[in-house]
Amino acid sequence: MDLLSRILYDMVYHTTPILLCVLGGLFAYKAGVLNIALEGMMLAGSFIAVFVALQTQNTFLIYLSALLVCAVIGLIFAYLAVNKKGNVIIIGLAINMLVPAIASFILQFMGVPNLTAKWVNPVNFRFDIPLIKDIPYLGPILSGHPLGTYIGLIMIFVASVVLYKTRFGIYTRVIGESPNAATSLGIQANKYATWAILIGALCSAVAGLNLSFERLGIFTNGMTAGRGFIAIAAIYCGKGKPVQSALYALIFGLARSLAINLSVFAGSISALFDIIPYLLMIAILAVNSAYEIRNFRMRTYW
């Protein structure tokens, strides 16, 4: 692969887990229950996937178990946050702390520092798409990735359609805007909020198993390395709009990819690329809020 193709391929590699968390998490964001447990859910997904891969080589079972476990965590989060009106930050924080602790406990119990499913060779999970793979520059973006990556790319469109073109999406946005108004119209706010959280949990599961199982065949504790929080930042910057938020996820992936690929030529200085997304984010948030405050002042003579 030449350098540019390599950069594009790695961009998609590093974007995928963030992208999936963004697209799943923005439903909860739109429903007014911020899900900061994306990180913990993603870690749970990556752990369970490799854990099950140690017991069986049945890929379907591996995917299913990761999805199931994350769904359970999502339900717990939803029950506490929606039904019991708990503080979402505290509940999310608890999940984020609990998951690595449980993983570490199980690892210690098994007497291993991390999990390696030796039968997994990441090459076998990659799908080359005929014709598209030969198109220069578009090929490495769209072809040669594992299933989870394709789910992530498709989810951009799915999330846009679901959020803006279906009753579920409209109701979800309404209860985020004004839960009381929604309830007064007979919308079951709790039901929609729970589903919104569940979608986030399931997407996090795919993100996690993409990171650990599909790409590496290994699990090390804490391997999500803050990607869930980056996703939250991306959701905020994109204001929960699927395409905009996905673009922020892509910027992170691109910066990471540049930092890695240019290090061969530029040495350690290439690590500076890692700060681009953060700089960009601060700039955009600052400009955005300055603009909003100005509007606000004009209307109210405040």
Next chain:
Amino acid sequence: MNIRKVAKIVALFLIAVMVLTACGGGTESGGTGPKASDLKVGVVCSAAGQNDTGYNKALVEKVKQLAEENGFHAQIVEPTSGVQNALETLAADGYNLVFSMEYDFEALVNGVGGAKPIAEQFPNTTFVVFNDNPNVDEAGNVKHKNVYSVLFNINEPSYLAGYLYVLVNEEQAKLFGDGYNMVSPDVARVAGFVGGTNSNGILVFGYGFVQGMNDAAAELGVKYEYLSKNDAGFSDPALGSTIAGTFYDNNANVVFAAAGVVGDGISSKAKEVGRLAVQVDANLDEQQPGYVLTSVLKLTNVPAETFVKALVAGTLDQLDNLQTFGIESKATDITDLSVIEKFVVDKEAWAAIKAKVDAKRQAIGSGSLKVVNVQIGETFDPALCPNVVIK
């Protein structure tokens, strides 16, 4: 009414937890039989905990084994509220020997927050710290008699790994059969290095490796390229995998990983592309069998044995306050290569390579071959390695 029920359940649960924790603490103690000795040895683990790949684990297991054999009490601590607290508690409890595995010496040697140094507060406890020598003042004099520093000469096995790689790479056509996808030496000769952080403790691996590569390349009259990334951190294997992918794409046949679990991702990538990785600290050859050429070992059980035996014999004060463990003590070395050997096709060529590496090991052990050690303040001069181009 529900709240009361819940409160009751929570209370019961808390009591259960407390009882269980108390039991857990009890099982940590050494022998259950009558104690032949009143000695007490403590180990304060580093953040990775005692269930790591080897740095803590090797020492903890050795201490436990010696405790059983000699009948003293051993306590393993994974500090939850800082190294300082753990050290103070153990010392105040009358422990004779305490190993402190974390790279954190300030409270022990200099004292923090206006307190006296822990070493001074508890002169009857002997402390052992690793990977640095903080126990000297500006004039180079020992500050506290009861603090011992352990350094590992990991530059030496790194040299062997670099030397081995070049020999293996030149003979790759004979050695490796199907399933490998090496770049032929006719096309390019490249090696990659991934370090966790840009410090002397990490660079020492890479420079030793370069020197080894250089000597082998000079013997064969060839030139090698050396690619490196020294800021990969220690926690993200996906990052390691993509960095290694870049190096392999730039024709490297081996990537040397000195970056914690980032290295796991590098081994995984090596398998994916059918090339090789070199790991550090523990014997990780089995991580991805056939794709890990060797591991640069740093075995903490060797110093553990030295200190515990001296404690039992009562000869601790005869030891020098700076203890350096190199290849001759078997505390640092490369693995016996038994895992990769199973995948090698031409056993004769392989035996010849092993003999050459062995000769270098002897030379280092006897002191006739010096390998640069930037960890103790030596400087690496690239001009001395003309057969390796450092990018």
